[in-house]
Amino acid sequence: MSQVRHFRARRFDFASFFFSSLAGLSTLLILGILAWILINILMNGAGGLSWHFVSTIPKKDFFVLANTGVLPMIVGTTIRVLVMTIFVIPVGVITAIYLTEYAPNNSPLTRVIRAAVNNLAGVPSIVFGLFGLGFFINFIGKNLDALLHNPSGVWGQPAIIWASLTLAVMTLPVVIVTTEESLKAIPQGLREASLALGATKLETIVKVVLPQALPGIMTGGILAVSRASGEVAPILFTGVTYYMASLPHSLTDQFMDLGNHVYVLCTQSPNIEETRPILYATVLVLLMVTFALNFVAIIVRARVRKKLRALG
Amino acid sequence: MAEPILQKIAVAETHAVTAGSPPTSPLIEIRNLSLHYGSSRALKDINLLIRERVVTSFIGPSGCGKSTLLRCLNRMNDLIDTVRIEGSVSVGGHNIYAPDIDVIELRKRIGMVFQKSNPFPKSIYDNVAYGLRLQGVRRRSELDASVEKSLRRAALWDEVKERLQTSGLGLSGGQQQRLCIARAIAIQPEIILMDEPASALDPIATSRIEDLILELKKEFTIVIVTHNMQQAARVSDDTAFFYIGELVEFGPTSRIFTSPSQKRTEDYVTGRFG
Numbered sequence: 001m002s003q004v005r006h007f008r009a010r011r012f013d014f015a016s017f018f019f020s021s022l023a024g025l026s027t028l029l030i031l032g033i034l035a036w037i038l039i040n041i042l043m044n045g046a047g048g049l050s051w052h053f054v055s056t057i058p059k060k061d062f063f064v065l066a067n068t069g070v071l072p073m074i075v076g077t078t079i080r081v082l083v084m085t086i087f088v089i090p091v092g093v094i095t096a097i098y099l100t101e102y103a104p105n106n107s108p109l110t111r112v113i114r115a116a117v118n119n120l121a122g123v124p125s126i127v128f129g130l131f132g133l134g135f136f137i138n139f140i141g142k143n144l145d146a147l148l149h150n151p152s153g154v155w156g157q158p159a160i161i162w163a164s165l166t167l168a169v170m171t172l173p174v175v176i177v178t179t180e181e182s183l184k185a186i187p188q189g190l191r192e193a194s195l196a197l198g199a200t201k202l203e204t205i206v207k208v209v210l211p212q213a214l215p216g217i218m219t220g221g222i223l224a225v226s227r228a229s230g231e232v233a234p235i236l237f238t239g240v241t242y243y244m245a246s247l248p249h250s251l252t253d254q255f256m257d258l259g260n261h262v263y264v265l266c267t268q269s270p271n272i273e274e275t276r277p278i279l280y281a282t283v284l285v286l287l288m289v290t291f292a293l294n295f296v297a298i299i300v301r302a303r304v305r306k307k308l309r310a311l312g
Numbered sequence: 313m314a315e316p317i318l319q320k321i322a323v324a325e326t327h328a329v330t331a332g333s334p335p336t337s338p339l340i341e342i343r344n345l346s347l348h349y350g351s352s353r354a355l356k357d358i359n360l361l362i363r364e365r366v367v368t369s370f371i372g373p374s375g376c377g378k379s380t381l382l383r384c385l386n387r388m389n390d391l392i393d394t395v396r397i398e399g400s401v402s403v404g405g406h407n408i409y410a411p412d413i414d415v416i417e418l419r420k421r422i423g424m425v426f427q428k429s430n431p432f433p434k435s436i437y438d439n440v441a442y443g444l445r446l447q448g449v450r451r452r453s454e455l456d457a458s459v460e461k462s463l464r465r466a467a468l469w470d471e472v473k474e475r476l477q478t479s480g481l482g483l484s485g486g487q488q489q490r491l492c493i494a495r496a497i498a499i500q501p502e503i504i505l506m507d508e509p510a511s512a513l514d515p516i517a518t519s520r521i522e523d524l525i526l527e528l529k530k531e532f533t534i535v536i537v538t539h540n541m542q543q544a545a546r547v548s549d550d551t552a553f554f555y556i557g558e559l560v561e562f563g564p565t566s567r568i569f570t571s572p573s574q575k576r577t578e579d580y581v582t583g584r585f586g
Binding site for chain 1: 388433479495
């Protein structure tokens with residue numbers, strides 16, 4: 001007597017339905033917010049955007065359409081981000097190399113450094129601004145002037161270099177952490193193979209470890225650029241200025257900045273209705289500059305990855 | 313300090329076996345070697361003589377310390393913070409744990425092939441040339457000649473000569489392991505340490521590696537760690553059997569496998585445990 005048991009009829013799985021819907025809705029919400037921001041800015045800002053707008057140095061009363069232009073702000077934001085990158089990448093990478101390759105795991109010093117890096121990441125950006133003013137300008141800058149006998153004061157005042165260094169300190173944790181992760185992902189076997197061939201630790205790091213970690217290091221750079229390009233608080237006291245009649249000539253000049261300019265347009269305008277289109281156009285330019293800086297970094301990283309993959 | 317009896321027997325026997333062939337002196341002398349990982353002892357008072365230009369195999373169950381001992385011979389254990397070593401290892405009469413020994417120089421003279429093949433993510437050519445470039449060799453003709461010679465000696469040249477500039481990672485597992493052997497012999501070491509070099513390979517690739525070992529022992533002293541007892545029997549002249557950090561028995565491979573003097577050795581080589 002053979003009895004075939006029937007399969008139970010499929011039943012509606014309420015829990016799965018509920019949670020997959022919830023996950024889908026959360027995703028939609030995020031996409032929706034992003035789309036709303038971008039569309040709003042594009043719709044309202046595109047009208048004010050012109051070649052004249054992005055290539056002109058504004059006059060002092062830049063709240064009216066006839067006097068406006070954002071060239072110095074584009075230049076200022078771009079330069080401060082690039083100079084920051086030049087400082088933050090080497091310092092961050094060397095710190096990460098020390099932590100992963102040299103520092104004895106779990107020694108008190110290593111733990112202190114890691115804790116410091118994590119805490120640095122949690123410091124509010126305005127505090128970095130005050131730190132930059134106190135440390136870079138008043139301490140390093142003023143002493144540099146005294147040392148070089150500059151009575152007029154070249155270094156001891158807000159400047160691009162100090163704003164960039166302040167941003168570099170702020171973005172240091174993200175570069176250190178991403179670089180550390182990419183160094184840890186490299187198989188120990190590769191390091192051993194190199195050492196067993198009579199390479200020193202330094203040779204192993206330079207020839208085997210770092211080339212492999214390059215895409216990860218660049219990810220750290222990209223995250224740092226994204227974070228820094230829109231930040232205003234750290235540069236308020238350290239380099240940005242309300243108005244300059246010309247482009248900055250050197251790293252010791254002050255500069256105008258897109259993010260700061262958005263704030264100025266929002267809060268200082270005598271006629272809000274007249275300024276609004278300029279404000280939207282400026283926000284659009286800020287977004288474009290941020291995306292452009294990221295885009296360049298992502299393209300370079302993709303090239304490096306492709307080259308590594310050709311060999312890997 | 314009393315010389316362990318075991319070791320005297322081993323030396324006597326190995327000399328007997330090589331009578332008639334050119335005399336081979338002990339190249340590596342391991343004396344009273346103990347190794348601790350933190351508070352646990354991984355090797356206990358090892359005494360062993362490894363002869364020049366023969367293949368010596370280390371066998372034993374997992375965790376018996378054979379790989380750890382192998383890594384003592386080129387001081388790879390230095391990389392682990394918690395390791396503490398007592399006793400001495402002499403290579404050609406020099407204690408390699410003496411304070412004035414240059415570890416970099418030591419590792420140039422004692423090459424190593426790892427269990428998991430680990431070619432660099434570089435071209436085949438750059439893999440083999442890596443060690444030479446470290447030593448400052450820059451002349452293209454010299455590098456070319458050395459790369460070809462090393463790949464030939466590793467029995468890989470014919471398979472890769474058309475694609476030297478392609479990635480070493482594009483090779484099969486067995487080819488990758490032979491590439492690692494070519495990379496190791498390119499810098500002309502005196503000794504090659506092999507840590508289970510064929511454990512991840514299929515039987516055909518394994519037999520190619522074994523043929524290669526027999527070929528290489530004409531020029532190099534080879535110490536090989538293996539899980540595979542048939543492999544130890546096929547390729548090695550001397551065999552050391554380890555059990556839980558101790559050297560149980562050491563002697564000519566033929567004797568270890570046919571008439572071991574220790575019960576534990578017999579149980580292991582006949583497959584009763586392990």
